[in-house]
Amino acid sequence: MNRAAESPAKDLLLQLSDVxxxxxxxxxxxxxxxxxxxxxxxTVIGPNGAGKSTLIKTALGIIQPAKGEVNRIANIQIGYVxxxxxxxxxxxxxxxxxxxxxxxxxxxTVKEMLAxxxxxxxxxxxxxxxxxxEMRRVxxxxxxxxxPDLLILDEPTAGVDIAGQNDIYTLIGSIRxxxxxxxxxxxxxxxxxxxxxxxxxxxxxxxxxxxxxxxVREHPEYLAIFGGNPADRIGIYRHQHxxxxxLHGDVCDHG
Amino acid sequence: xxxxxxxASLAGxxxxxxxxxxxxxxxxxxxxxxxxxxxxxxxxGVALGFLTGLPPKFTILFVxxxxxxxxxxxxxxxxxxxxxxxxxxxxxxxxxxxxAIALLPNLRIDLMAYLFGDILTISWQDLSWIVIGGIxxxxxxxxxxxxxxxxxxxxDLAFVDGHKIEKLRLVFLLTLAVFVAxxxxxxxxxxxxxxxxxxxxxxxxxxxxxxxxxxxxxxxxVVAVMTGILLSFQFDVPAxxxxxxxxxxxFAISFLYSKVVLKQAY
Numbered sequence: 253m254n255r256a257a258e259s260p261a262k263d264l265l266l267q268l269s270d271v272x273x274x275x276x277x278x279x280x281x282x283x284x285x286x287x288x289x290x291x292x293x294x295t296v297i298g299p300n301g302a303g304k305s306t307l308i309k310t311a312l313g314i315i316q317p318a319k320g321e322v323n324r325i326a327n328i329q330i331g332y333v334x335x336x337x338x339x340x341x342x343x344x345x346x347x348x349x350x351x352x353x354x355x356x357x358x359x360x361t362v363k364e365m366l367a368x369x370x371x372x373x374x375x376x377x378x379x380x381x382x383x384x385x386e387m388r389r390v391x392x393x394x395x396x397x398x399x400p401d402l403l404i405l406d407e408p409t410a411g412v413d414i415a416g417q418n419d420i421y422t423l424i425g426s427i428r429x430x431x432x433x434x435x436x437x438x439x440x441x442x443x444x445x446x447x448x449x450x451x452x453x454x455x456x457x458x459x460x461x462x463x464x465x466x467x468v469r470e471h472p473e474y475l476a477i478f479g480g481n482p483a484d485r486i487g488i489y490r491h492q493h494x495x496x497x498x499l500h501g502d503v504c505d506h507g
Numbered sequence: 508x509x510x511x512x513x514x515a516s517l518a519g520x521x522x523x524x525x526x527x528x529x530x531x532x533x534x535x536x537x538x539x540x541x542x543x544x545x546x547x548x549x550x551x552g553v554a555l556g557f558l559t560g561l562p563p564k565f566t567i568l569f570v571x572x573x574x575x576x577x578x579x580x581x582x583x584x585x586x587x588x589x590x591x592x593x594x595x596x597x598x599x600x601x602x603x604x605x606x607a608i609a610l611l612p613n614l615r616i617d618l619m620a621y622l623f624g625d626i627l628t629i630s631w632q633d634l635s636w637i638v639i640g641g642i643x644x645x646x647x648x649x650x651x652x653x654x655x656x657x658x659x660x661x662x663d664l665a666f667v668d669g670h671k672i673e674k675l676r677l678v679f680l681l682t683l684a685v686f687v688a689x690x691x692x693x694x695x696x697x698x699x700x701x702x703x704x705x706x707x708x709x710x711x712x713x714x715x716x717x718x719x720x721x722x723x724x725x726x727x728x729v730v731a732v733m734t735g736i737l738l739s740f741q742f743d744v745p746a747x748x749x750x751x752x753x754x755x756x757x758f759a760i761s762f763l764y765s766k767v768v769l770k771q772a773y
Contacts, residue, residue, distance in 0.1 A: 337664075344711065
């Protein structure tokens with residue numbers, strides 16, 4: 253079942269081996285193994301409560317696994333893009349200052365980075381007054397300023413409309429090319445993943461299945477929505493389940 | 508001018524300057540109750556001082572450090588929120604302090620002086636302690652400023668950046684303990700928290716960055732201290748409460764100005 257482990261050994265950045273994470277007596281991740289290499293985009297999909305955030309936090313080292321091993325290459329620079337930040341209203345903070353909290357950089361670098369993610373006009377805006385979509389781009393800018401080897405994104409398109417999702421996926425694809433980094437992203441959407449994704453991991457506490465997404469160039473439903481070009485960036489992942497789940501998400505048989 | 512006014516003003520200004528960075532960090536982390544707990548616990552420290560004959564500064568520090576570790580230890584047992592734990596620690600340490608003082612034989616302590624401060628009776632020796640401790644506090648604050656800010660904004664991002672969140676929290680709590688031990692005599696343990704919170708809150712509507720709020724809090728604090736001492740001298744009212752009255756009036760003005768004139772909503 254662990255076809256997820258198919259990844260070029262060269263340039264390996266991150267490896268999870270048989271990782272189990274427990275919360276009380278209930279496990280949130282069961283024997284998950286995965287590898288991620290430089291210039292590779294891996295998308296983790298799964299329903300709510302599937303352990304996607306737990307997987308990310310384990311990869312980041314925030315959560316320690318009860319069993320198994322998490323290996324990152326030495327001196328790895330990780331850029332983490334959480335879903336959002338919830339700031340206390342008493343803390344005055346501009347976008348620019350927020351970026352500088354992560355990495356000490358000069359004014360020109362801040363401007364350049366904000367332009368890269370498409371929010372250059374927000375440099376002096378208050379972090380309290382930017383929209384959810386703008387927040388995602390600002391968080392991405394903060395991660396990119398670290399010149400990451402590995403970029404980890406938690407639901408980069410949650411709450412973003414479908415055209416906006418396209419923009420963000422385009423941006424992520426170009427970041428991979430520009431920074432030559434490995435990218436791990438998580439999506440709650442079971443059906444739409446980024447077309448540039450090299451591998452999809454389907455997670456439901458354990459790894460259900462994995463593989464490369466199909467291109468949807470010719471899929472009439474998506475062509476109807478996007479016209480020609482934008483659909484290039486969206487792929488459909490067809491599940492090839494070899495087992496079923498009961499109501500708790502536990503595997504109840506192997507087909 | 509009388510020398511005691513000079514000493515009182517210097518001490519007050521120093522405390523106000525220390526309150527600026529600590530107060531901002533307390534407000535941003537919603538930790539005012541923790542400040543209150545430490546200052547309540549200080550009374551037990553005062554009792555301990557009279558019991559052992561040691562200077563109250565050190566016994567207050569001892570009790571406050573004990574409370575910090577007690578809180579961090581109790582937080583590890585899940586089941587009670589830190590809000591509840593703080594409430595228990597704050598009031599039980601205050602009660603223990605009051606009972607201990609009542610039990611001490613042949614001793615009459617001017618409780619009012621510890622509750623509301625006695626800034627006008629401060630000595631040059633007290634002042635030098637505040638200078639030494641104050642420099643220590645400011646050095647620590649400047650060292651932890653950026654990482655603590657980072658962890659307030661997003662703890663996971665701060666962790667990924669390599670900051671040790673729990674260690675930072677411990678350092679900050681211990682710094683607050685040192686601050687409470689240093690300043691109980693100046694503004695009194697019931698009023699310390701208000702000097703931490705009110706100047707920072709007053710500066711908030713006029714700040715676009717954390718550092719602006721820090722400077723604003725320092726200015727508001729110094730103005731409040733000077734006004735309070737002047738009021739106290741002029742009208743023969745206690746200095747500690749006068750300082751807090753001045754600070755709260757400044758907050759009221761700032762609040763009304765931001766809501767009515769600037770029409771801020773945050």
